[in-house]
Amino acid sequence: MATHTTHLTRKTKWLIYAGIGYLLVILLFRFLVADGWGKKKVHTVPVNFQSTVGEVTDGVPLCQEFIATMDKVDAVAIGAVLIEDERAGTLNVAFQKQEETLWSTDIEISSLTDWAMNTISVTPSIQLERGELYTLRLTVTGGRVTFTYGTTMSAGKYDVPVPLDGKLTLGDTEIPGVLITQLDGACVYQALKWYWPVTIGLGLIAAAIACYAVKRRNSGRLCRLNVLVDLVLRYRYMLKQLVIRDFVVKYKASFLGVLWSFLNPLFTMLVYLFVFSTLFQSSIAHFPVYLICGIVMFSHFSEATALGLNSIIANSTLITKIYIPKYIFPISKVLSATINLLISLIPLIGVSLINGVVLSKALLLFPYVLVCQIMLCTGVALMLATSMVFFRDTQFLWSVVITMLNFLTPVFYPADIIPTQFQTLYQLNPMYQLITFLRTIVLDGVAPEPRAFLFCLLGGLIPLILGFVLFRKYQDKFVLYL
Amino acid sequence: MNEIIRLEHVSMAFRMDLNRTTSLKEWMVTLLKGQHRHKDFFALNDVSFSVQRGDVVGLIGHNGSGKSTVLKIISGIYKPTQGKVTVDGHIAPMLELGSGFDYELSGDKNIFLNGAILGFNEKFLQEKHDEIVAFSELDDFINMPLKTYSSGMLMRLAFSIATIIEPEILIVDEILSVGDAHFQKKSRERMRQLMEGGTTVLFVSHDITEIRKMCSSVLWLDHGKIQMYGDAVAVCDAYQAAMI
Numbered sequence: 026m027a028t029h030t031t032h033l034t035r036k037t038k039w040l041i042y043a044g045i046g047y048l049l050v051i052l053l054f055r056f057l058v059a060d061g062w063g064k065k066k067v068h069t070v071p072v073n074f075q076s077t078v079g080e081v082t083d084g085v086p087l088c089q090e091f092i093a094t095m096d097k098v099d100a101v102a103i104g105a106v107l108i109e110d111e112r113a114g115t116l117n118v119a120f121q122k123q124e125e126t127l128w129s130t131d132i133e134i135s136s137l138t139d140w141a142m143n144t145i146s147v148t149p150s151i152q153l154e155r156g157e158l159y160t161l162r163l164t165v166t167g168g169r170v171t172f173t174y175g176t177t178m179s180a181g182k183y184d185v186p187v188p189l190d191g192k193l194t195l196g197d198t199e200i201p202g203v204l205i206t207q208l209d210g211a212c213v214y215q216a217l218k219w220y221w222p223v224t225i226g227l228g229l230i231a232a233a234i235a236c237y238a239v240k241r242r243n244s245g246r247l248c249r250l251n252v253l254v255d256l257v258l259r260y261r262y263m264l265k266q267l268v269i270r271d272f273v274v275k276y277k278a279s280f281l282g283v284l285w286s287f288l289n290p291l292f293t294m295l296v297y298l299f300v301f302s303t304l305f306q307s308s309i310a311h312f313p314v315y316l317i318c319g320i321v322m323f324s325h326f327s328e329a330t331a332l333g334l335n336s337i338i339a340n341s342t343l344i345t346k347i348y349i350p351k352y353i354f355p356i357s358k359v360l361s362a363t364i365n366l367l368i369s370l371i372p373l374i375g376v377s378l379i380n381g382v383v384l385s386k387a388l389l390l391f392p393y394v395l396v397c398q399i400m401l402c403t404g405v406a407l408m409l410a411t412s413m414v415f416f417r418d419t420q421f422l423w424s425v426v427i428t429m430l431n432f433l434t435p436v437f438y439p440a441d442i443i444p445t446q447f448q449t450l451y452q453l454n455p456m457y458q459l460i461t462f463l464r465t466i467v468l469d470g471v472a473p474e475p476r477a478f479l480f481c482l483l484g485g486l487i488p489l490i491l492g493f494v495l496f497r498k499y500q501d502k503f504v505l506y507l
Numbered sequence: 508m509n510e511i512i513r514l515e516h517v518s519m520a521f522r523m524d525l526n527r528t529t530s531l532k533e534w535m536v537t538l539l540k541g542q543h544r545h546k547d548f549f550a551l552n553d554v555s556f557s558v559q560r561g562d563v564v565g566l567i568g569h570n571g572s573g574k575s576t577v578l579k580i581i582s583g584i585y586k587p588t589q590g591k592v593t594v595d596g597h598i599a600p601m602l603e604l605g606s607g608f609d610y611e612l613s614g615d616k617n618i619f620l621n622g623a624i625l626g627f628n629e630k631f632l633q634e635k636h637d638e639i640v641a642f643s644e645l646d647d648f649i650n651m652p653l654k655t656y657s658s659g660m661l662m663r664l665a666f667s668i669a670t671i672i673e674p675e676i677l678i679v680d681e682i683l684s685v686g687d688a689h690f691q692k693k694s695r696e697r698m699r700q701l702m703e704g705g706t707t708v709l710f711v712s713h714d715i716t717e718i719r720k721m722c723s724s725v726l727w728l729d730h731g732k733i734q735m736y737g738d739a740v741a742v743c744d745a746y747q748a749a750m751i
Contacts, residue, residue: 259626266623346606347624348583348598387732417533501586505521 036242040235047231051224058392061472067095068209071142072175072187077106078200080171087163087172090191093153095210101161102144104173104205105137114168120151121160129152134168136372141206157434158191161206174202178310188445216475229335231325260350264357271332271361286368292375293320297437309439311380311468314373318463319436326402326456327427329362333406334413334423341507351500352493356408363399377467385470393478394462397485401455404488407496414503434460455484510595511676511707512558513579517590519551519576519731546573550576551587552731560596560675563708565722567715567746572728574711577676581709596675596707599625605616605665610654614645621668635671642697643667644690663690664700666689670697677701719743 080089098459101118112135119129126152137143153159163172174193177184193200238250247255276282294317302312309315337344344351370391377384413419434456443451451457458480465473523546535736551573558564566574579585582598607624608617622632640649643663653661670677679698702708702721712718718725718739725736726740735742 259628262629263623263626266620270609270612270616270620274609277611325648342606343624345584349624416534418531422531504584 026399036239040232040239043235044228045231051228053389055220055224058472058475058478059217061387062214062220062475064097065118065212065471065474066209066215067212069094069207070178070423071102071205071207072106072203073177073179073184074104074173074205075169075175075177077173078193078195080108080169081165081195082161082169083166084164085196087204088192088194088365089161089206090158090193091161092190093155093157093159095153095208096155096213096390097150097152098147098208098210099150100144100146102142102209102210103141103163104110104141105143106171106173107134107137107139108169108171114170115166115167116168116392117162117164118145119162119164120147121162122157123160125161134165134170135168142205144209153210155212160191161204163394173205174200174397175205176202185442185444189408210400212474214475256350260353263349264360264477267353267357268361271357272364275361283368286365287372290317290320290324290369291372291376293324294372301437306437308369311382312376314377314380314382314468315464316374316437317376319434321366321373321433322398322460322463323431323436323456324369325362325366325398326405327431328365329359329406330409330423330427331361332358333402334420336406337410337414337503338417338507344507345504351503352407352496355410355496355497356403359399359402359406362402366398370493373467382468384467385395387466387470387472390472391463393460394466394481395483397455397462398459400485400489401459404485404490404492407492408488411499411503412497414499430454430456436460452480455481455488458484469504505507509560510557511560511562512595512709513593514557514577514580515555515591515592515593517554517580517587517592518549519573519580519585520547520549520588523548537588540629549731551580552732553590554728554733555590556726556733556736558707558709560707561705562724563702563710563722565718565725566709566711566728567713567718567725567742568728569736571730573731574728575680576731577726577728578680578711582678590709591705594676597626598676598678598731599669599672599674604669605661608653608661608665611652613652614649614656615640617664622671625669627672630670633691639664639667642671642693647693659687659690664693666694666697670694670701673701673704673706675707677706677708677710679708715743717746732737 098120103118105116114132114134114139115131117129117131120127128147130145130146174185178187187202187203189201193202193204234250238248238254241248242251261492267435276285279285281288297310297316297320298313301316312318328504333355336358343349344354374384409419409423433451434454440451440457440461458477462477462481465471465477526569554573554577566577568574577584580592581594583594585668605621607621609620612620618636619629623629627635640646643649643660645660645664648656648660656664679690699721710718710722722739724737725739725746726736727742727746735745
């Protein structure tokens with residue numbers, strides 16, 4: 026009876042620790058995402074100059090329709106060209122939604138700078154609704170001035186055509202292009218409003234489940250969760266041993282040993298830097314840091330999945346001799362690759378510091394992206410390992426797919442060189458989401474927008490669930506095919 | 508009496524693909540041709556028996572009669588095609604000694620690796636570590652990588668790890684001849700200790716005299732079916748009579 030009581034208090038103690046841990050995590054998380062999930066300053070990118078719209082006659086409005094990408098506009102910049110140094114007259118700048126004028130102001134043409142972006146602050150700032158169509162209207166009274174437009178945008182070394190979301194019209198004539206303007210403003214997210222209700226709600230649900238499990242345990246009628254906990258407790262030491270084994274054996278015969286774990290990403294970065302610096306560097310700030318973020322994440326994905334793919338086959342002697350939950354093999358391979366990933370954070374931080382990137386508290390969000398990455402790799406490894414047992418071609422097919430993915434993920438090029446119409450498809454790649462997330466916290470030093478968190482989570486969770494379902498369905502047959 | 512192992516109408520079918528395909532291309536081709544044929548081979552056919560706690564059960568039968576399949580089904584390595592298996596206790600599988608070894612690591616590290624694979628926890632292995640090393644008589648070699656070991660040394664280490672606990676069920680597939688004459692004697696002694704200590708043992712051997720000496724009951728399998736199950740002496744007599 027005495028042992029039973031101590032056991033019970035130990036369990037309760039663990040539950041209390043878990044509860045306190047959860048509270049600390051959600052508090053820290055709230056603090057870290059405050060900037061990214063609240064209001065975020067954004068601006069649109071002006072198109073490249075192609076031509077002027079021609080002289081804007083008195084009283085004929087020049088209208089540019091646009092789809093709002095921000096919630097709030099603080100300033101608008103317009104590329105103006107004066108004609109023959111005439112500086113008389115006024116320019117009226119207005120924002121309209123359909124026929125309703127949201128904001129308008131008159132400025133002296135003499136205050137404009139010729140051949141430059143003229144920033145006009147919008148006070149009080151106007152509220153827009155993202156995704157809705159608005160019109161920027163420019164009307165000249167008693168003066169002569171013209172404006173510039175274009176049809177392309179710089180992306181890397183190339184110019185790509187911009188989508189014509191809204192029409193540009195001068196009076197009744199339509200001009201095939203986009204007015205050169207830049208909007209400065211902010212996006213306001215609602216996610217923070219729901220933060221406490223959701224996190225506390227989830228915590229309470231978890232606590233309820235834990236209490237139920239403890240009750241079932243004490244009554245002796247075990248539920249599924251109890252069995253799962255037992256399994257994890259029973260096999261965690263085996264998992265630990267397998268992970269350590271992989272890691273120790275990997276570098277055992279090499280002279281530099283663990284040093285390779287951070288020399289590898291550095292060398293890859295140097296090669297890419299050498300090859301691509303002239304091609305993309307101009308458009309990407311801190312190109313070496315941009316590169317190493319992509320390389321570290323992608324090589325982890327490729328290493329973890331390649332090891333996971335072989336994990337069942339490689340342990341066939343064990344699987345046919347001893348009963349072991351077979352999940353343990355792909356999982357242990359993913360985890361030992363993850364040790365490598367953690368070590369390669371050292372060169373990542375080193376390169377960032379050398380490049381003058383200011384590391385901020387946002388970097389503490391790394392565990393989030395790491396967990397998503399592990400989920401993704403585990404899911405893919407489970408699927409590949411299953412497939413590999415039945416079709417040995419999987420390994421060759423996967424090496425082709427990995428090469429393809431290396432090009433389909435923005436590891437060494439800027440994501441915006443992909444044409445707009447393919448962007449949605451392109452961004453379905455979970456590695457795109459994870460690498461972009463890492464770059465935001467390292468390079469921009471801010472928390473990504475709420476959407477990015479969701480996409481990373483889904484990018485990890487969906488493959489993980491699919492992987493488990495597939496593996497579970499076929500694992501009893503493995504032993505017959507090994 | 509309480510039952511520790513129970514098999515009810517257990518059948519185990521292995522698929523014998525007439526055109527065994529392991530490549531995706533072949534699989535597609537045979538699927539399209541409609542030639543995806545296979546024949547089921549029943550290694551076990553409707554086998555039912557139960558083992559009482561503390562029994563020492565010998566399994567006999569000619570090669571391919573299904574002895575190893577029975578052991579693998581009880582260990583959980585195979586999932587039976589039909590029927591139900593109930594096992595109530597911790598199993599120490601000794602189907603193949605040392606299958607979890609890593610030859611790059613030292614004997615010492617392998618005690619923990621192999622021990623972990625056999626399902627022992629860290630604390631237990633640390634406690635028993637010295638005992639394992641002493642029993643294996645490897646002395647200073649314990650710190651050498653396994654790839655430098657002779658096969659006798661490997662087997663000694665594997666046996667020492669596998670038998671360190673007193674499991675509830677011990678499954679032995681002809682492993683009694685381990686190492687030199689001295690160690691063989693020692694290992695036999697250890698096995699006898701385990702059996703007398705109340706462990707349930709399932710044990711395959713072709714040596715009928717050994718079976719007679721060690722087992723309380725015997726299961727005689729023939730072509731995946733139970734030929735006879737019961738008292739060791741009676742079954743062994745019948746088996747030997749049938750062999751002549």
